[in-house]
Each structure stands twice: as C-alpha cells, then as structure tokens.
Amino acid sequence: MNGVDDQRDFGFEERMRELLAEDAHSVQPSPAPYPAIRRRGLAERRQRVAVTGAVLATLAAVPVGAYAVAGGNGARGADTAAPRPSVGAPRTPTAQASGTAGADTASGGQLLDGVTAEQAADGLEKCLAYDDAKPSGGLEKDYLGDAGDYRMLLAMRSTGDTNSPGDGIYVVAVKEKTDVRLICTIKGGEASGINVSSPDAGPTGLVVSDINGGKLYQQSFLDKGNWKLPFRWGVIGTVEPSVAKVTVSYGDGSATATLDHGWFVAAGILNRQVTVAPHIKGFDATGRLVYDSDTDETYERTLP
Template identity: 60%
Template structure:
C-alpha cells in the first residue's frame, strides 16, 4: 500500500468516526428531556392558588347565607379561621351572583317622609320608568336639540305624592319627582294617571343664578303646590302640596309655611323637599326659610327679590 492509499484510508476512518460521533450526539439530544420550564410551572401554580382563594371566598359567602347552626367560624386567635365539624353541609354549586338590590334601579329618598299618601318606593320607580319611556316615545325635532334623560337607575327619587286634578288637567294621579347630577343636573316632575304617564316636566342644568341665596326654590316646581289659574279661589280641598328646591351645604334646616301651617323640609343630597295638606284657599305662595347649623336665619323667601310671593 503506497503512501497515498494510507492517507486515503486514514481519512476515511476519520470521517467515519466523526459521523459516528455526530449521530451519537443527536441520539443523546433526542433521548435527553428538555429543560424544565420553571416559569410556566410557577405561573400555573399561581393561577391555581388564585382559583383556590376564589373558591374559598365563594364558600364563605355561601356559609354566611346558611343557618347559624350549620357552620361556626373561629375568632382567628388560634392562627386563622377554622370551620367547626358539626355537621358538614355541602353548599350548592355557585353560579353567577344575582345583582344586589342596591346596584340596580333609582336611589331611595333620604327619608321615608318623602314617599307620601301610601305610595311605595316600587310604585314610584314604576312611575319614573313610565315617564322616561313616555319622553322617548314623544321625543320630536332634530336629535341635536333633544336631551336624553337617561335611564331610571341614573336617578334618585326625592318625592312621591298624590296629584289632584283641576280644570286644566282633569283626573287625580301621582306625582314622582326625581333628580340626577351627572352628566348634568337634571330634575323631572312626572305625573302618572290611571297607570300611564300623562305629563312630564324637566329641568336640565343648574338653576343657580348670580346673587342667589343659599336656598333656591325650583323655578318650575309651582305645579306641585298650586292648582290651575282657571280654578283660582275654587281649589279642590283638601289639597296635597309639595315644594322642592336646592340648598347649599351650609344650610342645616329648611322650613316651608303654606296656608298658615309650617312644615319641616327634608334635606336630600343638596335638595330640600317639603309637603303637607292644604285645607283652605290661598293666594300667597309658600314662604321658605333656611337656617345654618347654629340656627341662624340665612334665607327668607320674603326677602328674595327673585321669588314670586303671590300665586298667579
């Protein structure tokens, strides 16, 4: 074998060994498991722990609704809350939680005295919804000039009382007064007769005027305390009346005198609401007074040049 043949043989052997080593390395990589994905495992563990905490929270909510004797929670002095072993009760599977009563629908008035004449809060809400639907169905003109009054759940009901029919608007019914602050201060007076909305008066935007006092009667609230001018001197009696308006935070008390009787107004989130029953003919508008926390008179409608003191 000459020198060239030896070199060729040696080269072939070296190539074979190199190829063999490469094949063995590939097989080793194929057999050897991939590195453990620690970040992914940690994420799955964290998710599972959150699920367990959520499940435990749901179980505690269920326990709160069960009879007291079913479960007992320790005070936590022993290092955490524990569950008594008498007797185990399986909670039904939890589905989507029902909305709470406070999360849907209009807000209630600040005092029970703002729902009058046996009108329930549910009836007042029903009246409000009917009047908003009435407004939508009777909306006319270009949309740019219409004001969307929003939904019933945007409002707080501040007054509900009987309404007395007169020559201009025959038929007795119910007045519902509701307000909202966002996106603009809105006040509506809704009249419901025979279960149907029969009229709606709205005021959008604040009634504040330069130089106004700390108490201001609603400029369109006269329909709540007077009957038609066609019936002047011949009102239907007894007559349920109401007076509403806004107050500044410095006002602690408001009184309204009408027909010789004085009523204490309810203060409700920047509004005042007064009502009573009139048993005599009147020609003078309600007199409104406001007092601060020290009992000092800070407003008197008799001294307010912008307040109409006589009935039309």
C-alpha cells in the same frame, strides 16, 4: 368751473366725514346698570313655568294656561295664617313633613299618600319612556337616561283641576352627578307629562326654590278661589351645605324640609284657599336665619 366745483364738493364731503368720525369716537355710552338688569332678568326667569333654551324644559300634554305665573312680587299679607307646629327633622331617613302619611326612601326622598317605592320607580320608568317616545320634530333630543340613573326625591298624589282633569301621582327625581330634575305626572297608571330642568339655568343662592316647582303646590289659575281641598302640596329646591334647616309654611300649615344631597323637600296638606305662595326660610347650624323668601327678589310670592 364744473371741475373746480366738483373738487370743492369733494373736499367738503371729506371734511364732513372726518368731523362725523371724530364725533363718533368722542361719544361714550353710559355704563349698563348690570345689577339692576341681572335682578330683573332673574325675576323674569322665575316667572316662566316652561323655560326655553336656558332651562331644559319638556312640558308634555299640558294645555295652554297651565300653571301660568303672574308677574310681580306680591307682599305677604293676611293670607298667610299662623303656622301649625311642624313635625320632623332634616337629614334623617324617617323625617316626616306635617300632614304626611308615608315613608322616606333610603336617600331621604319622601313617599307620601300610600305611594310605594315600587310605584314611584315604575312611574319614573314610564315617564322616561314617554319622553323618549315623543317625536323630536326634527331636532336632536336629549336622552334623559334610565330610571337607575336617578335618585327619588318625592312621590305624592296629584290633584286634577280644570286645566288638567284627573287625579294621579307626582314623582320627583334627580339624576345623579348632573342635578337634572324630573317632575313626572302619572294618571291612570300611564305617564301624562314630564317636566325637566337644571339648577344651572336658574338663580343661585343659599336656598333656591325649584324654578318649575309651582306645579307641586298650586292648582290651575283657571280655578283661582275654587281649589279642590284638602290639597296635597310639595315644595322642592336646592340648598347650600351651610344651611342646616329649611322650613316651609303654606296657608294653614307648615313643615320642616328634608335635606337630601343638596336638595330640600317639604310637603303638607292645604285645607283652605290661598293667594300667597309658600313661605320658605333657611337657617344655619346656629339657628340664625340666612334666607327668607319674603326678601328674595327672584321669588314669586303671589299665586296666579
């Protein structure tokens, strides 16, 4: 009897396996909502100040909490004042953004606040040497190249805050043929930090603000409501050839950006506290609005 029972049990188990296999093949998972996942992924990607892996990010000597970005897209409200008339025009070597006090380099990069081309170049060299000298922690390091490999986009004063005390200068440069972008921080004549990113790691579009460019237009969230004023701000990002003009309004001022080899650069002076990020617009050659950061789901419209 035991032999018969064993055979019956074996047959029952075999049949159960067949039925389970048939059920497994008949179950079809619902398709993933790719558009929604992609939009959410892009928005979350822009919430990071330092992006690991996808973005080549090197943030040096920056304490925890620096330039943290709040989640969620805030609606633009009363914090955006009526912009002042902007000064300047794109694609010209002498274009000046509202509130600037400097000169453009031959490539269109803006040198502001009395920063000379020599000082900007020296700062870039120091930042590259600073990055090269940092310990790799046993990992292979990316060699960022020499200063001569880069085109200057912007040099301006930086304002110290509770998170990173001490004023200095920012130097923003792009590596030719690669679009690797550096934001270097110089304080006391020495490099104190460098941020590196690539547009390939972020969203694409007609106008895209730099994924880590917030360090140029905001002070630490620890100082929310108590920023040091007046405050020099800058906004950088990429732009498609079909875009002929980019404007940026921030707080109580506005600027027409300089367009420079696929990048836009705008700067101004902030004279009051803000809670809303810069408002960016792009126009084609006919003057038609083709981009508005207020309708861009990947753009963070609120500040920490």
